[in-house]
Amino acid sequence: MFSTADLIPLRPFLGSVREAETAKLILFGCPFDGTCSYRPGARFGPAAVREVSDALETYCPVLKADLEEVPFFDAGDLNMPPGDVRGSLDMAYRMAAAVYSNRQIPAAIGGEHLISLPLVRAALESEPDLVIVHFDAHFDLRNQYLGVELSHATVLRRIVDLFKPSRILHVGQRSGVREEFTETELQANFYPATTEPDWISKWIGDRPVYVTVDLDVLDPSIFPGTGTPEPGGVSFTTLQNWIAGLATCRWVGWDVVELSPTYDPTGVSSIVAAKIVRTMVLASLSGCR
Numbered sequence: 311m312f313s314t315a316d317l318i319p320l321r322p323f324l325g326s327v328r329e330a331e332t333a334k335l336i337l338f339g340c341p342f343d344g345t346c347s348y349r350p351g352a353r354f355g356p357a358a359v360r361e362v363s364d365a366l367e368t369y370c371p372v373l374k375a376d377l378e379e380v381p382f383f384d385a386g387d388l389n390m391p392p393g394d395v396r397g398s399l400d401m402a403y404r405m406a407a408a409v410y411s412n413r414q415i416p417a418a419i420g421g422e423h424l425i426s427l428p429l430v431r432a433a434l435e436s437e438p439d440l441v442i443v444h445f446d447a448h449f450d451l452r453n454q455y456l457g458v459e460l461s462h463a464t465v466l467r468r469i470v471d472l473f474k475p476s477r478i479l480h481v482g483q484r485s486g487v488r489e490e491f492t493e494t495e496l497q498a499n500f501y502p503a504t505t506e507p508d509w510i511s512k513w514i515g516d517r518p519v520y521v522t523v524d525l526d527v528l529d530p531s532i533f534p535g536t537g538t539p540e541p542g543g544v545s546f547t548t549l550q551n552w553i554a555g556l557a558t559c560r561w562v563g564w565d566v567v568e569l570s571p572t573y574d575p576t577g578v579s580s581i582v583a584a585k586i587v588r589t590m591v592l593a594s595l596s597g598c599r
Contacts, residue, residue: 312336312385312408316401320356322384323587324363325377332381335595336409337587339387340421342398343570345461349537355569356387356419358580359587366584372554373592380595382417395424395460403428406563410436415594419587420567422462422537423450426522430469433563437518440562442469442478443510445549446524447540449483449490449497462537462568470496479513481552482527485540510552514559521556521564521590523549525583535579537570546582553589561594 312330317338327333339356346352368377388405390398402418406429409416418429423446434440444466451470455463466478476498483490483500490497499513526536529543569583 312405312412314385316389316405317386318389319386321360323360323584324366325368325382326384327381330383330385333383333414334380335382335415335417335591336385337382337417337419337591338385338405339419340390340398340402340425340565341387342390342420342425343422343537344393344395344398345424345458346422346537349570349573351570351572352420352422352537352568354571355421355567355583358569358571359419359584360384362577362580363584363588365581366588370588370592372550373557373589373596375592375596377588377591380592382591382595399424399428399460403432406432407435415561416563417590417594418565420565420569423522423524423567424460424462424465425567426565427460427465427468429563429565430520430522431472433520434472437562439517440473440477441514441517441519443514443519443521443556444478444480445482445522445527445552446480447482447485447526447543448524448538449480449486451490451493451496452487467496479510481510482544484542508555511556511559514556516560518560518562519556520562521553521594523553523564523566523586523590524568525566525586526568528582533579533582535571535574536568538568546585549586550589553586553593557593557596564590564594566590
C-alpha cells in the first residue's frame with residue numbers, strides 16, 4: 311500500500327469510499343507547476359476540483375453510471391516539494407508504483423502536464439504492452455523548451471524516449487512548432503478532432519491504455535482557466551463523449567491536468583474539470599459496476 315506520509319489529506323472528491331483497501335482506483339493530486347512558462351497556477355487545480363465536486367451529481371447520464379457504484383478512494387494531495395522538479399516527479403512515480411503493486415489503478419489530478427511522465431513510467435513498468443491516448447491542444451513533443459528538457463512543453467517527447475511513438479495516439483492538437491506537426495515519426499498517430507468517437511477505442515483494441523487529458527484541449531470559451539489557452543478547441547460534450555467511448559477499454563491509469571483556477575473567477579473551469587474527472591473515474595472503472 312502507498313505511504314500516507316507523503317500525502318496531505320483533503321476533503322475527498324465526491325463519492326470516494328472511506329477505505330483505500332476496498333478501492334479499485336486510487337485518486338490523488340499532484341499540485342505541481344514548477345515548469346509553467348506562461349501562466350502558473352496549476353498547482354491549485356487538485357484542491358479546486360475537489361472543492362467544487364460537491365456541486366455535481368454522482369450520476370453520469372452519458373455513461374448511465376453512478377460514482378456510488380464504483381470503488382474509488384481519494385488519497386489527497388502529494389506533498390510535493392516547491393522548486394524541486396525531480397523530487398516532485400519522483401514522488402509521483404513512487405505513488406503510482408505503490409498503487410500498481412497493490413493491483414489498483416492510479417489516477418492523478420494535476421498540476422501541470424509534466425506530472426504525466428513519472429506516471430506513464432510506472433504504468434509501463436506494470437504493463438509493458440501499454441498504449442497512451444493523449445488529449446491536448448499541444449503535442450508537447452519539443453526536445454527542449456527554453457533550454458530545459460523536463461518541461462510541460464516536452465513531456466510527450468520524454469515519454470517517447472520510453473517507447474515507440476506509434477504507441478501514442480494524439481487527439482485535439484492545434485498548436486505547436488513546425489517540427490511537431492511535420493516530424494511524423496514523433497507523432498505517428500495524430501487524428502483531427504472531428505473524427506467519430508468510437509475510432510479511439512478501435513485504435514486501442516484490447517491493449518492496456520493510459521489516458522492523459524490536458525484540459526486545454528477544450529476551447530477557452532468553455533475552459534478559460536488554464537495556463538496556455540488555445541482558441542479553436544473542442545466542446546465539453548465532444549471531450550466527454552470521447553472519454554465515455556473508452557469505457558469498454560482496459561484502463562490502467564490516467565491523469566487530468568492543467569486546470570489553473572485563478573484565471574477563471576467564475577469557477578466554471580473548475581466545474582468543467584471536476585465533471586471530466588467524474589467521467590474518467592466512471593469510464594476507467596466500467597468493469598467494476
